[in-house]
Amino acid sequence: MAQILARRDMGAEAPRETVTAAAGGREVIGAGIEIREITKKYGAFLAADRISLDIEPGEFITLLGPSGSGKTTLLNLIAGFHRIDGGQILVDGKPVQHVPTHRRGFGMVFQSYALFPNMTVAQNVGFPMRMAGMDRATTDRRVAETLDMMRLSEHAGKSPAQMSGGQQQRVAIARAIVMRPRVVLMDEPLSALDRRLRESIQIELRDLHQALGSTILFVTHDQSEALTMSDRIAVMDAGHIVQVGRPTEIYRQPQSRFVAGFVGESNLIEAEVVARREGALTLKMPGGQIFEAEARAIVPGRIATVLVRPERIALHEAAQPGTMPATVTSALFLGEVLRIEVALEDGQTLLVRCTDTAARSLPRIGTRVHVGWGAADCWVLA
Numbered sequence: 001m002a003q004i005l006a007r008r009d010m011g012a013e014a015p016r017e018t019v020t021a022a023a024g025g026r027e028v029i030g031a032g033i034e035i036r037e038i039t040k041k042y043g044a045f046l047a048a049d050r051i052s053l054d055i056e057p058g059e060f061i062t063l064l065g066p067s068g069s070g071k072t073t074l075l076n077l078i079a080g081f082h083r084i085d086g087g088q089i090l091v092d093g094k095p096v097q098h099v100p101t102h103r104r105g106f107g108m109v110f111q112s113y114a115l116f117p118n119m120t121v122a123q124n125v126g127f128p129m130r131m132a133g134m135d136r137a138t139t140d141r142r143v144a145e146t147l148d149m150m151r152l153s154e155h156a157g158k159s160p161a162q163m164s165g166g167q168q169q170r171v172a173i174a175r176a177i178v179m180r181p182r183v184v185l186m187d188e189p190l191s192a193l194d195r196r197l198r199e200s201i202q203i204e205l206r207d208l209h210q211a212l213g214s215t216i217l218f219v220t221h222d223q224s225e226a227l228t229m230s231d232r233i234a235v236m237d238a239g240h241i242v243q244v245g246r247p248t249e250i251y252r253q254p255q256s257r258f259v260a261g262f263v264g265e266s267n268l269i270e271a272e273v274v275a276r277r278e279g280a281l282t283l284k285m286p287g288g289q290i291f292e293a294e295a296r297a298i299v300p301g302r303i304a305t306v307l308v309r310p311e312r313i314a315l316h317e318a319a320q321p322g323t324m325p326a327t328v329t330s331a332l333f334l335g336e337v338l339r340i341e342v343a344l345e346d347g348q349t350l351l352v353r354c355t356d357t358a359a360r361s362l363p364r365i366g367t368r369v370h371v372g373w374g375a376a377d378c379w380v381l382a
Contacts (some may be wrong), residue, residue, distance in 0.1 A: 030183065031092045031215055033053075033089070035087070035089055036088040037052055038050070038086070038089065041085050048074055051070070059215055060231045061218070061232045061233070062217075062220060064221070064235050073239075075219050106185055109184065110187050110189065113160070120156065120157050121152060121159075127175065132179065142178055146177060146178045151170070155171075166193055169190070177208070181214060182214060184216045186216065209229075223263045230247055232246055233245065233263075243259050252379060254379070260381060269378075270303055270306075271303070271306055285348070288346075289324045289346075292375040298380065305381045308379075310350075314371065315354055317370070320370060323372035325369075325370055326344050327342060328341070328366060338356055339352075
């Protein structure tokens with residue numbers, strides 16, 4: 001269900017119009033959120049284990065993790081649907097953990113559209129404003145603005161049953177933002193949509209965020225969704241936040257095997273550090289293959305785990321300096337990319353992703369090839 005958690009009990013007599021901050025030339029109305037040592041138990045199960053997170057005003061931040069990681073639990077605690085067992089939630093510096101859900105003034109978008117079937121699109125979008133006691137003129141104006149923003153103006157008089165799934169989700173989002181809330185919470189709102197439609201709405205949500213300036217907290221288990229839309233991503237596992245960073249940092253510089261394996265496809269190689277000099281490490285794989293990585297604070301003699309993303313591995317028909325011989329064990333044509341698995345001479349398997357070009361053909365299984373990567377193409381996990 002998508003809804004606005006009405007601000008009527010907080011003394012809001014009209015939709016918030018004032019700009020509270022500005023960042024990067026963009027007007028920001030979003031609130032800052034501080035999560036301090038949040039704990040939540042369900043019986044003996046610890047769903048949130050002393051979680052702390054700072055969310056900047058107007059930021060689009062995504063909670064990313066597998067099922068059971070605690071991301072929806074954390075969202076529900078921020079929304080006020082469940083009581084916390086310990087810790088504190090601050091919105092613009094004010095504690096809200098004891099404030100009822102309907103008084104927190106947050107917009108909510110859920111996976112289920114849950115539109116009122118007996119109301120038109122315009123009536124569904126305007127429902128939160130009517131519940132908050134807004135006057136008719138203000139409601140009509142704001143509904144019209146919001147429908148235009150969501151490209152729904154021509155559907156204002158339709159019923160939800162006359163709308164496609166993507167259009168219904170747009171209506172749900174419009175209803176959540178019609179009162180211009182300072183915080184919008186979204187719990188996997190795109191998971192029921194097909195891939196093409198999901199990707200289209202991802203772009204629309206980014207544009208909407210830029211236009212509104214609200215703080216958006218988005219929950220998903222879809223890595224590409226998180227990488228596409230977020231200013232920052234908080235990766236969760238077993239009730240903890242294990243890494244927070246910009247999408248490029250999460251993808252290129254994961255701080256653990258879990259993050260490296262969960263976010264995107266990865267090759268994780270165990271290799272011995274045989275030398276360290278300024279700017280680079282020299283590593284040796286179990287089969288004796290030598291390669292270099294950018295230097296980290298690791299002393300020679302240690303076994304390191306090295307991440308090499310599949311798209312960073314170059315595939316050659318003939319040997320090149322710094323490459324390793326390999327045999328193709330799987331080759332799939334995925335449209336824009338070729339997904340190829342190769343086995344090194346010691347039996348280790350690597351995944352390679354190549355952009356499809358007119359000059360490149362899909363190799364046959366059993367073909368001998370050579371693979372390689374540069375020092376800047378891999379990441380030594382701490």
